[in-house]
Amino acid sequence: MASTTIQVSKETRDHLAALATERGLTLGQLVQHLAEREPTKAQIAERLKADRDHARTLLDVEMTDEEFDNAPDVLGNIYRLAAEKVRTARGEVA
Structure with a gap:
């Protein structure tokens, strides 16, 4: 799977990283899970x-x-x- 870079504030990055750690996920996996929960x-x-x-x-x-x-x-x-x-x-x- 190809990956990309998303620019967010340091605070947002740190928050997402903490959430990912709590859930036993990588940051990329967390973002993917969050995106999948929000339909277009x-x-x-x-x-x-x-x-x-x-x-x-x-x-x-x-x-x-x-x-x-x-x-x-x-x-x-x-x-x-x-x-x-x-x-x-x-x-x-x-």
């Missing part, structure tokens, strides 16, 4: 398209991208309901 806009769009295509197939529905965009936030609603249940169980007032 194109990668996010590709994943979104794949997820929507999978949902269309799984649910056997013909939803447009606009319909997906305007659909309710089901996961967000599930999180909200779960949080309300926890607060109720603890006797907290919403």
Whole structure:
């Protein structure tokens, strides 16, 4: 694999080196891991398209991208309901 040089401040370099040491990685491996965790806009769009295509197939529905965009936030609603249940169980007032 070809390598390259990235210029950062001394403080950033030292911080990254400390993180790499804590994780048992080289500095290059750490930077690679960090980069792999942060998708580009194109990668996010590709994943979104794949997820929507999978949902269309799984649910056997013909939803447009606009319909997906305007659909309710089901996961967000599930999180909200779960949080309300926890607060109720603890006797907290919403």
